[in-house]
Amino acid sequence: MNSQKSAPSRPKLVPNLSLKERNTFGFEASAELAYEITSPEHVSEVINEVLNKKLPWRVLGGGSNVILPKLLPGATLLMNIAGQEIISSDNHSVLISAGGGVNWHEFVTWTLEQNLPGLENLALIPGTVGAAPIQNIGAYGVEIGEYIESVEAFDAHSQAFTALTKEQCQLAYRDSHFKRNPNRFILTKVIFRIPKQWKARIHYADLAKQFSENPNPSPEEIFLAVCKIRTHKLPDPKLIGNAGSFFQNPIVPIEQFETLLHKYPELVSYPDAAGKRKLAAGWLIDQCGFKGQRMGNVGIYENQALVLVNHGNGTAQDILGLAKCIQEKVHDQFGVKLDIEPNIL
Ligand SMILES: Cc1cc2nc3c(=O)[nH]c(=O)nc-3n(C[C@H](O)[C@H](O)[C@H](O)COP(=O)(O)OP(=O)(O)OC[C@H]3O[C@@H](n4cnc5c(N)ncnc54)[C@H](O)[C@@H]3O)c2cc1C
Structure with missing residues (x-):
């Protein structure tokens, strides 16, 4: 042998x-x-x-x-690193791992097939498992950080593989240690801890509406509802180029929020950490009259002002030009700074 x-x-x-x-x-x-x-x-x-x-x-x-x-x-x-597996299980939770190149939505589907619910609110987010911790992906009231145990990565500084605990990943709203240190870590594997006790999370407006007559939906029902809502609200990149939300929801001090609310009683916002409030960037952009507008080859999606689109033949320069225009107008009207979410490579 x-x-x-x-x-x-x-x-x-x-x-x-x-x-x-x-x-x-x-x-x-x-x-x-x-x-x-x-x-x-x-x-x-x-x-x-x-x-x-x-x-x-x-x-x-x-x-x-x-x-x-x-x-x-x-x-x-x-x-393109593939593969996912259940590593271990105890009375409280199950540890699973997935390669950096595994398709995120297929991974969520697989967890449900294994009877490991928890990630269903994050269904249909495009991309890979390895990119999920980079901006701590989130949707419908759930962020992936809640389920991350650790990540395996190659550190270009030390030129060696390393394992980072969840705390070391420093995950925050659309942010992480990796995002703040570009060109340093290459994530090859993510380890998730899925608690055995599951509770439906349907407090977000769209989901609450969907389940108004069914307060105890199953994980599969939530998965299907999330897929349905997303398909309805967001443009399919295969049909019209986009990167989902183009701006992060700005987080402002509570005093600024109250001043804005006084002036704009319809202002859409969400609770954030003590002393802060998260404003809906899409609402701010919509109020400036941008929804459905077009600037050459690029524009703002007609059903969702937070999504910028490529109508065909658009370039990075075109989209950044449009973004600047939106940022200036929103700043002039509301005194709020919008940060771009996608990574400019
Ligand atoms: C229609 C649509 C809807 C979306 N909805 C959401 C949503 O609801 N919530 C949300 O959070 N995001 C959303 N997004 C954004 C996007 O899906 C996520 O950010 C996703 O995690 C990106 O994965 P990706 O593999 O495509 O990463 P890429 O776009 O390829 O890369 C993103 C960044 O991560 C880096 N990166 C990628 N892989 C690795 C790796 N293995 N190691 C180190 N760095 C890496 C890249 O260098 C780049 O800086 C949406 C996008 C679209 C197009």
């Missing part, structure tokens, strides 16, 4: 790869050197090489939260 370990395979390298199909805005973009990453070893190999050659680099998952330029110079790591 041959006990020798076979040498790890080299990552597949494709020069000048078009990324038009790998960014949901559908921008024309190409990667000078695209590496298909299917194992953690591929990550260390490529990063060590690009650091030695002093090449620029970045990671791309599903491309659903990025604004891509026409050319991405140097190396682009296409995160």
Whole structure:
């Protein structure tokens, strides 16, 4: 019997790869050197090489939260690490792991098939498992941070693999240690802790309305309701390019919120940490009359002012020009600063 370990395979390298199909805005973009990453070893190999050659680099998952330029110079790591499994279980919770390249929605579906409810409010969010902690994805009153146990990542600073606990990930609203330290961590695996005690979370307006006559829905019913609401509200990137919410909901001090509420009694907002209030960015943009407007090849979605769209042939420059216009108008009218959510690569 041959006990020798076979040498790890080299990552597949494709020069000048078009990324038009790998960014949901559908921008024309190409990667000078695209590496298909299917194992953690591929990550260390490529990063060590690009650091030695002093090449620029970045990671791309599903491309659903990025604004891509026409050319991405140097190396682009296409995160395709697959696989998910149940690691262990005790009286209270189950630990599961998933590779950085696993499709998020398929992962949520799989957890429900394993009878492990908890993630159903996050159904149909595009992208990969590895990108989920980057902006601590959230929807319908649930954030993924609640379920993360730890992540495995390659740290380009120490050039070694490391495991970060949930606390070390410093997850916050659309934010994390990874987002604040771009070009440092490449997430190869995420470990989730799913509590065995499950409770429906249907307090968000759209879900509450859906279940007004069924106060005890099953996880599957919530999953289906979330899919239905999202399909109705958000444009399908296959039909019209977009990256979901383009701006974060701004968080303002309570005094500023009260002044605004006095002037605009219809103001839509949500509770936040003590002394702060989260304003609905979509409402602010809508009030400025932007919904459905078009600026050349790009515009604001007609059913949801928070979503900017590419009508075809749009570029990163076009979308950022439109974003600036919106930011200025919202600031002039409400004195509130809007921050862009997608990552500008
Ligand atoms: C229609 C639509 C609806 C959306 N709805 C929501 C929503 O409800 N809630 C929400 O939170 N988001 C939403 N999003 C945004 C997006 O789906 C999420 O941010 C998602 O997690 C991005 O995953 P991705 O694999 O596409 O990441 P990408 O867009 O490929 O990358 C996003 C960022 O993460 C980095 N990155 C990606 N993978 C890794 C990795 N393995 N290691 C290190 N860095 C990495 C990239 O470099 C980039 O900076 C929506 C987007 C669309 C298009």
